[in-house]
Amino acid sequence: MEKKILLSPAKVNLGLWITGKRPDGYHEIYTIFHTVDYYDRVIITPSHFQKVTITSSSVDPEKNTVTDVLRKFEEWTGIRPEVDILIEKNIPVGAGLGSGSSNAAVVLKYINSLYGNPLSEGEMAELAVTVGADVPFFLRGGLAVGEGIGEKLRFMEKGFSKEIFIIYPNIQISTSEVYKKVTPEMLTKKEEIHIIDSLLGDFEKLFEAIENTLGRIVEESYPEVREVLNTLRHLGYRPLVSGSGSSVFAVGRPTAEVKKICELKGWKLIETTLK
Numbered sequence: 152m153e154k155k156i157l158l159s160p161a162k163v164n165l166g167l168w169i170t171g172k173r174p175d176g177y178h179e180i181y182t183i184f185h186t187v188d189y190y191d192r193v194i195i196t197p198s199h200f201q202k203v204t205i206t207s208s209s210v211d212p213e214k215n216t217v218t219d220v221l222r223k224f225e226e227w228t229g230i231r232p233e234v235d236i237l238i239e240k241n242i243p244v245g246a247g248l249g250s251g252s253s254n255a256a257v258v259l260k261y262i263n264s265l266y267g268n269p270l271s272e273g274e275m276a277e278l279a280v281t282v283g284a285d286v287p288f289f290l291r292g293g294l295a296v297g298e299g300i301g302e303k304l305r306f307m308e309k310g311f312s313k314e315i316f317i318i319y320p321n322i323q324i325s326t327s328e329v330y331k332k333v334t335p336e337m338l339t340k341k342e343e344i345h346i347i348d349s350l351l352g353d354f355e356k357l358f359e360a361i362e363n364t365l366g367r368i369v370e371e372s373y374p375e376v377r378e379v380l381n382t383l384r385h386l387g388y389r390p391l392v393s394g395s396g397s398s399v400f401a402v403g404r405p406t407a408e409v410k411k412i413c414e415l416k417g418w419k420l421i422e423t424t425l426k
Contacts, residue, residue, distance in 0.1 A: 153197075158190040159238075159257040160292060160426070161248040162285070163317070163393040163400050166347065166361030168339040177300050178330055181344045183351075183361070184285075184301075185310060186292040187317075188426040191242050191250065193257050198235035207240040209323065216255035219282050224262055227278055228269040232262045243419060245323025247394030249289065255282050256289030276302075285394075294425075296351070311354045311425045316405045318383075319398045319419040320375040329395040332368045339364065358389070358402060366392030373397065382412060 164182050171179040203217050212218075217236060225231045236258060242250040256279060263270050270278065272290075279286035284301040294310035297303065350357040369392050370377050376392065379399045383390035386408060388401040405413075405420060413420040 155195045155261065157193040157195065157257050157261060159193050159242075159253045160186040160289070161189045161191075161242045161250065161253065161317075161421075161423075162186050162288065162292075163248065163315070163398075163425075164363065165357070166391070167363045167365055167394065168344060168347070169333055169337060169364045170339055170341050170344065172333075172335075172338075173300075178333060179299060180297065180301055181339070181347070182297045182301055183347075183357075184288045184295045184297055184304075185425045186289075187315065187423045189242065189317075189421055189423040191254060192239040193254060193261075194237040194239070195258070195261060196235045196237075198233055200235075201231065201233060202235045203238070204236070205238045205240060207238075207244055209244045210240070210251070216251040216282055216286070217258050220255040220259045220278075220286075221262070223278050223281060224259065224270075227274070228266070230266050230269065232266070234262070234265075243319040243323075243398065245325070246319050246398040247324070247326075247392065247396045248317070248319075248398055249285050249394070252283045252285035253289045255279070255286050259286075260290060276304075296348070307351065313354060313402055313425045314404055315400050315402050315423060315425060316409070317393070317398050317400045317421040317423065318379050318413060319421070320379050321417060321419065322373065322375045322397050324369065324373065324376075324396045326395040329365050329368050329372070332372065333364070337364050337367075361391065363392050363394075365395045369396040378416075379418065383409070 167182040169178050276287045280302040294307040296305045390399045390401045
């Protein structure tokens with residue numbers, strides 16, 4: 152085995168609706184995932200011991216999705232991966248962009264292949280969801296509808312190819328804290344979801360109809376995110392929160408004015424495409 156460099160993509164949730172609450176406390180959702188052309192780099196080197204290094208002070212080097220996935224892989228297969236993993240972080244953490252979930256999926260796929268595919272695709276997906284609800288999506292990426300807690304996936308054959316930009320206002324948001332603020336009045340009836348489902352082939356019509364229930368909570372609860380949303384609305388964009396935030400995205404390219412505001416406010420601006 153030689154050193155391997157893998158690209159670990161970010162995602163946005165084009166929309167997210169909450170359809171119910173389960174007895175275990177988790178919420179049932181309907182969401183539209185799409186990977187974007189923006190990546191962390193995962194560098195895997197053969198080693199006589201297992202080590203994970205992440206170039207972000209906001210990630211615990213001992214407790215993170217990658218160390219979790221390595222431990223689970225050993226539990227499920229009896230194989231201890233002897234690898235030194237370095238994750239060069241570009242994707243902001245706690246931003247609703249799937250940073251840690253993507254890293255875990257990329258490592259799981261590679262490790263499984265490295266050791267002769269002891270896990271089937273179905274078993275990898277089962278293991279992935281024990282690490283995080285978004286991890287199974289990143290095993291394939293592209294465009295997918297997620298239901299259940301996001302782990303029941305329907306992948307579309309073709310994704311959308313659209314320029315978007317993402318603004319990260321430099322705050323991390325806990326997904327569980329946002330879900331705690333969901334009230335019964337915020338739930339979407341399942342029959343209304345069929346309308347969204349019927350628009351999946353037409354980006355323009357879909358984008359007119361999409362919304363993010365968690366995004367509404369985030370806007371009310373976090374003034375930093377509200378400021379980004381209001382700024383973009385004022386400039387004529389239709390911004391949306393990705394996942395449970397804190398990132399906000401809009402379709403199109405950022406104008407010189409948007410770039411200047413991001414510079415002045417210290418917001419991270421990511422120009423990318425749906426991929």
